[in-house]
Amino acid sequence: MIRIRPFRVLKRLAPRDLMARSLLIIVIPMLLLQIITAYVFFDRHWDIVSRRLNTAVASEIGFIARLIHTYPGEDMQEWAFSLARISQGLVFTLTPGGRLPEIPPQNSDPIERALAHRLGDYIPYPFVIDPHPGEGNLTVHLSMAEGLLSVTLSKERLFTESIFLFVFWMASSSMVLFGVAAIFMRNQVRPMLRLARAADAFGKGREAPNLKVAGATEVRQAARAFIAMRDRIRRQIDQRTGMLAGVSHDLRTPLTRMKLQLALLEGTEGVEALRADIAEMERMIEAYLDFARGTGTEVARTTDLNALLQAVVARHRRAGARIDLTIPRPLTLPLKPQAFERCVGNLIGNAVRHGTRVMVSAVAQREHAEVLVDDDGPGIPPDQRETMFKAFQRLEQSRNQKTGGIGLGLTIARDLARGMGGEIALLDSPYGGLRVRLTLPL
Known part of the structure; x- marks a missing residue:
């Protein structure tokens, strides 16, 4: 059975560099806050605004329907329809003897669902809604004793654009905040990258450029510590190189005198053996000095x-x-x-x-x-x-x-x-x- 460890998976998916991780620390809480805020606001705002707008439309349609039912007559009907068109933007038509059209409900349209819910509270007649997909209007058909009453209205009366305005400003402000955070984090990470490059170059024996002390307090402290360490190492190398140069001179001086003494004893028994020992000693001293000298100051x-x-x-x-x-x-x-x-x-x-x-x-x-x-x-x-x-x-x-x-x-x-x-x-x-x-x- 394969055990999935979520924390290990998240650790592998997380970015490696410091700037990306820092931005992630900023972005994730901001996104969570905006998602929660948007959800709560949309839920409450959409519910309240939608309920009020649909209630107003449903009550107006119900008022006109009851009015022409209570006071029949063409004059009253024409007056009521004209008043609704001028003051409320509702276009009424009455078809005597008409029947409700067969229109399947659009369950995916939240505007239709909200209006249908409110119409049931204000209209005591059977009705159907024709949403006119792809258009900006919808039509409500009511089956009355006088005939088929149809009312056409704009969908803009059933929702408000403030929701989309809120989404726009929320997304825009998030992008601005993210850009500011990215610029700030880049300026904070840059001194650390310079310090890392200088340490890498110095560790490879290359001439590290002058390191500028900048950034946050901790980064400045690390940069000063690196500069002090680099200077101490350089001083130690210089001192060792100078000491070895003196040791080399001091060791070669007696060997040179011994060579001169052997030259004066040319032909004496054992001179060749002593000369070979001196050559071997010079070779060993040179090897010891090479080992101690290392790379020197090159x-x-x-x-x-x-x-x-x-x-x-x-x-x-x-x-x-x-x-x-x-x-x-x-x-x-x-x-x-x-x-x-x-x-x-x-x-x-x-x-x-x-x-x-x-x-x-x-x-x-x-x-x-x-x-x-x-x-x-x-x-x-x-x-x-x-x-x-x-x-x-x-x-x-x-x-x-x-x-x-x-x-x-x-x-x-x-x-x-x-x-x-x-x-x-x-x-x-x-x-x-x-x-x-x-x-x-x-």
Whole structure:
């Protein structure tokens, strides 16, 4: 048995954006109030006005009918009919010996039903009503001893146009109020959209435009908090970058002195081993600094993705790597060029290190671009893929640098990708090894 949960259905049908929901909060109570008001007003107004108008017409017809019945004669009849036509707008005709026509009742016409109800209270004769569909008049036929008395009158005497005027003004005022509410809500939502766009751009590592503090008090408070947070993060990045520059200088200075000392000891036993250790130490220090530096202060700018991929692949090909490159149509997107080259370079370096053949391709999707790096190596077990993004994690558990890096390649690559608003995922490659998918927003 399928259980229908109305609140869940209403939640799914409700609009998602704030402005539409706010307008819905305004419109629904307004519509309910107008519907209830219109129903109560129409019910009472229509009933009272209709009763009074139909009572007046029924009493006038009943008065003329009784008058010509009580005082027969052509002079009295002509006088009564003339008086009714001039003062009341009722056109009477008397057909001696006439019979009531067979006219089916129009149950769908409220005017006819109301008049028929009132005529029964004021006319003691059989009658039928011919509503003349499509016309502005109706005719009441009465069967009297004198013959068939017919009276034609305008339907305008049986209802008032004030009802339609009320509906018009009610609908017009509702549209005006809705327009004013829409303008007001748009002005309130606009600062929130600017804040959301600025936060999204800053989170993707792009230069967020100067955010104007505007809107309601709560929105202004959120905007000020975001600006303060952005400034603190920028100061922290600047301080870290400056500190790392000093650390890099301080570490390279003693290594340079050691290189000079080894140059003076050329030909001495063990010098080559020491020189190899110093080179390895420089490589490790550079990897640590790259990991700590992250994206630095580089600013994203519109960049040709294909040109960057060709440059990175060409650099690895010059080192002897076998790489197949498949690039899409010309594609430009906001990137940090140096960060992108370091990120893709780390991914290709890992693939070259573990496979004999590397395939690099780019795919343009609707809202993002994907860079795929495939290899035919041993791959990574699915249960260990997320662990490999942690710092100093290696599949090969020994610390032998000849069998791999120091376990920072994927960590640095993910840090650089996230600094550009992207993400990295490890998947199974169709070539039997590992596929690394780099996703970047357009």
